[in-house]
Amino acid sequence: MALKIRLARGGSKKRPYYTIVVADARSPRDGRFLEKLGSWNPMLAKDNEKRVEINEERVKHWLANGALPTDRVLRFLADANISTRDAKSNPEKAKPGKKAQERAAEKAQKAADAAAAAAEA
Numbered sequence: 001m002a003l004k005i006r007l008a009r010g011g012s013k014k015r016p017y018y019t020i021v022v023a024d025a026r027s028p029r030d031g032r033f034l035e036k037l038g039s040w041n042p043m044l045a046k047d048n049e050k051r052v053e054i055n056e057e058r059v060k061h062w063l064a065n066g067a068l069p070t071d072r073v074l075r076f077l078a079d080a081n082i083s084t085r086d087a088k089s090n091p092e093k094a095k096p097g098k099k100a101q102e103r104a105a106e107k108a109q110k111a112a113d114a115a116a117a118a119a120e121a
Helices: 056-064 071-079 098-120
Strands: 003-012 015-024 035-040 052-054
Touching (some): 003 071
16 A cells, blocks of 8 residues: 555635545545645745644654655655755746747847848848
């Protein structure tokens, strides 16, 4: 049985509240879970200590037993110095799309043509 430490959504519409749970990887997001390990309230300010609450002892127990955290939960664990998270870098994501690159090349070509025409005159 593959175990995941992940978020289960609660709260009302447009007012999310998440619980950090250990669940079977095959169970639905808000479905059956084995144990509640903490909570995350994204509506609170980032500097509020109640924004993310984690039961460190139980998280360490489940990590030792082979549970894998999701990316978001791994961020919380790294912030709490429970686990380490590798920094991710995707330089391709910062590049403009194909159409934007074509427009930029076309604009540069027009500028070069205008400069050439001004130099002739």
